[in-house]
Amino acid sequence: MSLLDVRGLRVSYDNADAVKDLSFTLQAGETLALVGESGCGKSTTALALMGLLPDNTRLAGQVLFEGRDLLSMAPRQMRQLQGNALGMIFQDPLSSLNPVLTLGEQVAEELFALVQLPRPAAHLHEYPQHLSGGQRQRVVIAMAIACQPRLLIADEPTTALDVSVQAQILELLARLRGELGMGLLLITHDLGVVGQHADRIIVMHDGHALESQPTSALIERPQHPYTRGLLQASLGAEHDQHYLSNRLAEINVERQPGQATRYSVNSSHYGPGRKPRAPAGNPALLKVSELTTGYGDNTVLNRINLEVGERESVGLVGESGCGKSTLSRTLLRLLPARSGSIEFAGRDIASLKGEALLSWRRQVQMIFQDPYAALNPRHSVETILDRVQRLHGQNDPGQRQQARLAMLDAVGLARSSLARLPHQFSGGQRQRIGIARALILKPRLVICDEPVSALDVSTQAQILNLLVELREELGLSYLFISHDLSVVRYFADRILVMEQGQIVEQATPHTLWHSPRHPYTRRLLAAIPGAAAPLPALQPVSGLRFAVGW
Numbered sequence: 001m002s003l004l005d006v007r008g009l010r011v012s013y014d015n016a017d018a019v020k021d022l023s024f025t026l027q028a029g030e031t032l033a034l035v036g037e038s039g040c041g042k043s044t045t046a047l048a049l050m051g052l053l054p055d056n057t058r059l060a061g062q063v064l065f066e067g068r069d070l071l072s073m074a075p076r077q078m079r080q081l082q083g084n085a086l087g088m089i090f091q092d093p094l095s096s097l098n099p100v101l102t103l104g105e106q107v108a109e110e111l112f113a114l115v116q117l118p119r120p121a122a123h124l125h126e127y128p129q130h131l132s133g134g135q136r137q138r139v140v141i142a143m144a145i146a147c148q149p150r151l152l153i154a155d156e157p158t159t160a161l162d163v164s165v166q167a168q169i170l171e172l173l174a175r176l177r178g179e180l181g182m183g184l185l186l187i188t189h190d191l192g193v194v195g196q197h198a199d200r201i202i203v204m205h206d207g208h209a210l211e212s213q214p215t216s217a218l219i220e221r222p223q224h225p226y227t228r229g230l231l232q233a234s235l236g237a238e239h240d241q242h243y244l245s246n247r248l249a250e251i252n253v254e255r256q257p258g259q260a261t262r263y264s265v266n267s268s269h270y271g272p273g274r275k276p277r278a279p280a281g282n283p284a285l286l287k288v289s290e291l292t293t294g295y296g297d298n299t300v301l302n303r304i305n306l307e308v309g310e311r312e313s314v315g316l317v318g319e320s321g322c323g324k325s326t327l328s329r330t331l332l333r334l335l336p337a338r339s340g341s342i343e344f345a346g347r348d349i350a351s352l353k354g355e356a357l358l359s360w361r362r363q364v365q366m367i368f369q370d371p372y373a374a375l376n377p378r379h380s381v382e383t384i385l386d387r388v389q390r391l392h393g394q395n396d397p398g399q400r401q402q403a404r405l406a407m408l409d410a411v412g413l414a415r416s417s418l419a420r421l422p423h424q425f426s427g428g429q430r431q432r433i434g435i436a437r438a439l440i441l442k443p444r445l446v447i448c449d450e451p452v453s454a455l456d457v458s459t460q461a462q463i464l465n466l467l468v469e470l471r472e473e474l475g476l477s478y479l480f481i482s483h484d485l486s487v488v489r490y491f492a493d494r495i496l497v498m499e500q501g502q503i504v505e506q507a508t509p510h511t512l513w514h515s516p517r518h519p520y521t522r523r524l525l526a527a528i529p530g531a532a533a534p535l536p537a538l539q540p541v542s543g544l545r546f547a548v549g550w
Contacts, residue, residue: 001067003028003183004049004151008061011044011053011207018044020207021061028150031177031184033194033215035230036204037456038427042187043091045204046153049185050088051078065151087149087182091156093136096143097128103139111142115172133320134165138172145176152177153185158193159454162319162483164527170197189456191227192236192529195219203227205253206261226251229265233461235486237528242490242509243313243468248461284343285310285445285477286331291340293330300326302501303340308445313471313478315492315509317485317524323501324481328447331479332366333357344445362392365438369450371430375422381408381433382418385440392441407436410473411466428459432466439470448480452487464491485524489513497521 004026011019019041026032034042047053049063051070063070065086070078090096098106104124112120115138128136137157144152154173158166174197177184188194194201194215201218203211203226211224222228232249235241241248249267256262284307291304300323308314318324329335331342333349342349344360352360368374375384382404389400405415411432422430431451438446448467452460464487470476482488488495489509497505497518505518516522 002026002064003030003066004185005064006045006049006061007064009045009048009063010058010060011041011048012058013056017207019048022204022207022209023061024202024209024212026151026183026185028183029177029181030200031174031186031198033186033188033198033201034204035188035191035194035201037189037458040204041207042189042204043155046088046155046185046187049151049153050082050086051075052082083149084147085150087144087147087152089137089140089144089152089154089157091159093133093140094128096140097136099128102127103131107139107142108146111146112139114145114176115139115142117142132165133161134168137161137165137169141169141172141176145180145182148180150182151185152182153187155187156189157186158188163485163529164319164524166193167527167529173197190234190529191219191230191457192234195236195529203230205263225263225265226253229263230457232265232267233457235460235484235490237486237525239486243464247465247468248490250462250465251458283310283346284308285312285345286479287341287343288331289341289343291327291330291342292338293326293335294338299338300501301330304501304503306496306503306506308477308479310444311471311475311477312494313480313492315488315495316479316481316498317483317488317495318498319483319524322498324483324498325449326501327498328366328449328479328481331447332361332364358392362441363443364445364447365441365443366447366449367431367434367438367451369453371427371434371454372422374434375430377422380419380421381413381436384422384433384437385418388437388440403440407440410439410470411436412462426459427455428462431455431459431463435463435466435470439474439476442474443476445477445479448478450482451480453482453484460487467491486528497524 002025006022006024009019009022010017022045024032034045036042048059049070059071061071102125109120109124112123117123117135117138128139131139157173158169161169170193173184176182186194186198198215201213201215202209203224205226211218211222211227218227219231222231229249229251233251247268249265252264252266254262286308288304288306292299292302294300304327316324326335330337337350344364349360385404385407386400389403394400404418408415408417413429413432422433425433452463455463467478471478480488480491492509495507495509495512496503497520499520505512505516505521512521513525516525
């Protein structure tokens with residue numbers, strides 16, 4: 001008998017089906033991955049298994065756990081299983097922990113050692129907000145396994161975590177599964193993540209299971225075009241891709257009333273000889289020399305030196321807390337520098353004030369990490385863009401409207417989007433709005449602070465392709481900040497590696513990938529998921545050249 005046997009599960013909200021006739025089994029000691037984009041029904045499936053859906057949800061089918069149907073179980077019986085035989089790790093560890101209670105009031109100390117927290121006794125007296133993202137996720141895992149569940153559901157347990165922390169969390173889950181003999185249901189949008197850790201994979205879209213195979217078979221021989229699209233859009237250790245050689249694959253989904261959904265994959269492979277937009281020798285647009293800053297008595301950035309050339313994409317990678325976002329705020333004059341200089345187009349910006357500072361900021365804009373938090377939920381897209389235009393002295397209403405419409409066309413949003421509010425868009429569409437806001441002033445330099453880390457693989461591919469195209473059209477320079485070396489490898493002409501507030505290495509993507517010099521760089525590379533599928537249709541271009549230092 002299977003530990004878990006799901007038969008024809010259907011979940012409906014109001015008149016919409018979120019999960020449609022889903023069936024699968026999970027054995028004790030096995031890891032099964034549910035993979036798909038946001039909205040495909042993964043998390044709804046997990047909540048249905050745990051009995052955590054709202055009362056107005058309609059359920060059909062069977063969910064047999066050790067032979068007992070969870071869907072027909074009385075609430076009191078279900079509560080006896082929740083947290084005991086059934087455990088769950090939620091996506092956001094900070095929202096899963098009580099911020100006004102110490103960790104010792106929420107979790108037993110011996111569990112901290114089991115999940116390999118570095119200072120179990122000291123953590124007892126700390127609050128959740130005092131820990132890093134990876135440490136908080138370990139605490140949530142400790143809570144989920146406290147009663148040694150026989151089934152553990154992990155809903156996006158590594159989303160937005162550094163690649164090294166992500167590897168540690170996945171290895172921890174694999175170890176706990178073996179030690180406790182649990183069945184593990186791993187939910188994620190990233191096929192590269194589960195390639196090394198799942199026994200079987202189910203690919204979902206629009207509530208349906210499109211494909212189910214053992215992991216190695218699915219990665220090497222995907223059957224469904226949607227699965228092939230996810231694999232081609234993924235960026236991992238095995239994917240030798242760069243914006244000079246190809247556009248990332250994008251998945252097209254066509255729905256016609258009364259007809260089966262049609263899936264196709266678009267990708268473009270460029271021929272040899274395509275040159276970067278920033279040839280070696282271009283003058284530096286941004287030059288940072290010996291920059292030092294921090295908060296209070298803490299020094300966060302220590303003697304930073306970097307340059308971004310005209311029409312160049314420079315990637316900045318490092319783990320959370322290394323100083324990447326502090327650097328972006330300092331470059332924008334949102335934080336004061338303690339020492340050093342920041343030059344833009346040959347001009348020191350440290351002394352700029354008033355109108356001069358506002359005029360300079362028009363040339364340097366930022367795309368933020370979280371498209372949900374970066375937009376005012378009460379403002380329409382038109383208001384969001386118009387406020388930026390008016391702040392920077394664009395007084396002609398007709399010209400402002402023309403610029404807004406042109407920018408929506410450029411970022412691939414319908415012109416009717418102007419009248420809508422942020423919550424009416426998907427995550428990828430919200431990020432397009434954030435890009436439009438950053439580019440509406442026609443800046444020369446755009447600082448991208450983790451712009452795709454919270455997005456699905458397919459949406460990430462669309463946004464990266466868009467940023468490349470906009471640079472081609474508008475002659476932009478980018479400082480692209482990320483914890484994901486695979487993404488930066490695709491997007492950048494040159495990569496800087498930051499550790500503890502210092503630049504420890506810089507090189508072209510090819511050199512950094514194949515001949516890393518610093519131990520920290522080698523550790524980041526080793527942590528990248530390495531079981532991604534090869535891409536026979538997108539082979540590396542021989543003779544490919546990058547912008548700087550080849």
